Amino acid sequence: MMKWWQKTIAYELYPKSFLDTAGNGTGTIRGIIQKLDYLASLGVGAVWMTPVCRSPMIDNGYDIADYCSIDPSYGTMDDMKELISEAKKRGIRIVIDLVFNHSSDQNPWFLESKQSRDNPKSDWYIWRDAKDGKEPTNWRGIFGGSAWTWCEERQQYYLHTFAAQQPDLNWANPEVRRALYDAANFWVDLGAGGFRIDAITYVKKPDVFTDGEPDGDDGMVSVHDMTANQPGILDYLHEFKREVADGHDIFTVAEANGVSADELKYWVGKDGAFDMLFEFSHVNLEFKGIETWCRPDPWTISDLKRVLRDSQDATKDNGWYPIFFENHDKPRSIDHYFPSCSNPLSAAKALGCLLMTLRGTPFLFQGEELGYRNVAFPSIDDYNDISSHGQYDFALSEGFSEKEALACVHRFSRDSARTPMQWDASENAGFTAGTPWLPVHPDYKTVNVKALAEDPRSILNWYRKLAELRRDHPALTEGTWIEVLPDDPDIIAYRRVCDTEDLSILINLTEDRITDLPLGSCESILLNNKNDYERGCLRPLQCVILKM
Numbered sequence: 001m002m003k004w005w006q007k008t009i010a011y012e013l014y015p016k017s018f019l020d021t022a023g024n025g026t027g028t029i030r031g032i033i034q035k036l037d038y039l040a041s042l043g044v045g046a047v048w049m050t051p052v053c054r055s056p057m058i059d060n061g062y063d064i065a066d067y068c069s070i071d072p073s074y075g076t077m078d079d080m081k082e083l084i085s086e087a088k089k090r091g092i093r094i095v096i097d098l099v100f101n102h103s104s105d106q107n108p109w110f111l112e113s114k115q116s117r118d119n120p121k122s123d124w125y126i127w128r129d130a131k132d133g134k135e136p137t138n139w140r141g142i143f144g145g146s147a148w149t150w151c152e153e154r155q156q157y158y159l160h161t162f163a164a165q166q167p168d169l170n171w172a173n174p175e176v177r178r179a180l181y182d183a184a185n186f187w188v189d190l191g192a193g194g195f196r197i198d199a200i201t202y203v204k205k206p207d208v209f210t211d212g213e214p215d216g217d218d219g220m221v222s223v224h225d226m227t228a229n230q231p232g233i234l235d236y237l238h239e240f241k242r243e244v245a246d247g248h249d250i251f252t253v254a255e256a257n258g259v260s261a262d263e264l265k266y267w268v269g270k271d272g273a274f275d276m277l278f279e280f281s282h283v284n285l286e287f288k289g290i291e292t293w294c295r296p297d298p299w300t301i302s303d304l305k306r307v308l309r310d311s312q313d314a315t316k317d318n319g320w321y322p323i324f325f326e327n328h329d330k331p332r333s334i335d336h337y338f339p340s341c342s343n344p345l346s347a348a349k350a351l352g353c354l355l356m357t358l359r360g361t362p363f364l365f366q367g368e369e370l371g372y373r374n375v376a377f378p379s380i381d382d383y384n385d386i387s388s389h390g391q392y393d394f395a396l397s398e399g400f401s402e403k404e405a406l407a408c409v410h411r412f413s414r415d416s417a418r419t420p421m422q423w424d425a426s427e428n429a430g431f432t433a434g435t436p437w438l439p440v441h442p443d444y445k446t447v448n449v450k451a452l453a454e455d456p457r458s459i460l461n462w463y464r465k466l467a468e469l470r471r472d473h474p475a476l477t478e479g480t481w482i483e484v485l486p487d488d489p490d491i492i493a494y495r496r497v498c499d500t501e502d503l504s505i506l507i508n509l510t511e512d513r514i515t516d517l518p519l520g521s522c523e524s525i526l527l528n529n530k531n532d533y534e535r536g537c538l539r540p541l542q543c544v545i546l547k548m
């Protein structure tokens with residue numbers, strides 16, 4: 001029996017950029033309430049909101065100062081309750097982002113912990129003495145610079161996998177885990193429909209902290225390579241499942257960078273700790289190891305096919321897959337997968353078809369349904385994203401010029417995913433009456449919800465059509481996934497098959513016309529992004545769903 005979250009479409013919403021009803025230039029929860037009908041029109045049944053808890057916003061909410069609160073810039077707890085209940089009326093559940101690897105350095109837990117070496121919370125974070133007057137290890141944080149910051153009060157360093165203002169919590173301390181589970185249960189009691197759990201692979205630290213082989217001219221090594229996925233981590237995560245998720249009609253999807261397809265079985269499925277896992281192999285094709293923007297590797301369609309196949313196969317008999325091509329940390333998918341494409345609309349439709357027809361729950365990211373493109377701000381100073389600054393500085397330290405470093409930021413910055421929603425062609429795209437916290441994309445006069453809703457051939461209406469197909473064709477949700485033409489270097493082709501239906505999905509990811517494909521005849525064409533379909537041929541960037 002399928003669960004509700006396997007049949008639905010999830011939407012990742014970046015609240016800061018969705019709709020501002022207060023005129024401050026940042027989105028509000030009331031803005032989300034206003035647009036629930038829009039989300040329902042996309043067939044969405046779950047909305048994952050990136051964090052809205054009280055936060056100094058060093059990392060736009062991924063630095064939480066109080067796990068059971070709402071940041072005043074977003075509104076109040078009453079607004080949140082209203083959102084949950086209004087969403088429910090429309091068949092939408094609200095999914096909360098749990099940022100449990102680290103808190104903000106302004107969280108009262110950290111403020112207490114840093115006071116002394118013997119206060120009640122002294123062991124709630126990861127503290128170490130200096131080594132030879134310097135950092136305890138040579139680990140580089142994910143946003144750049146040392147992963148250690150000195151604390152005058154304690155005369156010790158604390159560890160932060162991300163920014164200095166995001167100290168890592170000490171999961172080895174049972175009191176910390178209890179406090180985190182209590183916070184999660186606060187949201188369950190409030191009516192949350194599920195959780196997205198942030199940066200989960202980092203919560204268990206190694207028993208012994210040692211220096212690693214440097215991977216850059218700065219003499220440091222990425223903290224990821226030294227601490228991610230430590231043995232025993234799953235014990236904690238099973239405990240989280242028992243203490244929070246079990247017994248509730250909610251789903252959990254954990255962000256787990258570095259968990260490969262063959263390890264998935266330990267993380268999801270009948271014996272797994274979570275319902276789904278975001279792993280990144282298909283969106284990090286250009287990074288064989290750690291994500292270093294100035295050193296991208298080339299990749300091919302065959303590489304993309306291989307990693308998609310691996311995750312489909314890994315969850316075939318056990319587990320479930322969250323399908324995504326965009327999120328708030330990644331560049332826009334058209335620019336990512338089709339950097340020099342002459343027909344971005346066809347490319348966006350082809351990707352949309354893939355997103356909505358692979359086996360799993362699709363996670364559509366705010367703006368993806370409008371075919372959003374990357375931004376290229378003129379100077380690094382125009383970027384808000386903390387990782388863009390870290391990557392820029394790292395590129396300079398590796399000998400790249402300012403121009404080259406900025407080009408990397410243009411290609412990979414997280415700000416491209418975070419520009420405000422474009423609702424209409426009015427000033428600031430109808431996002432705010434104030435000054436938007438991040439500039440609106442210059443294409444907003446033509447790329448906006450109002451204009452695209454009126455155009456039957458738009459990407460927005462394409463997504464609505466795909467949502468209807470998912471609703472009406474059980475093969476697209478419950479059907480098995482069977483790859484066709486696995487060795488073809490240009491097209492992705494597969495069948496979705498259930499008792500009542502056999503559908504073929506063919507997607508040409510190139511700008512070439514492909515002929516002579518050994519394909520059977522079909523009964524009808526359910527979807528086509530070109531005017532016609534000739535058996536065995538695909539036009540450039542053509543995608544079709546065929547009923548066989």
Ligand code: NOJ
Pocket residue numbers: 059062063099162198199255328329
């Ligand atoms: C992953 C989140 O998606 C990202 O936005 C954030 O910066 C880091 N985790 C740290 O919380």
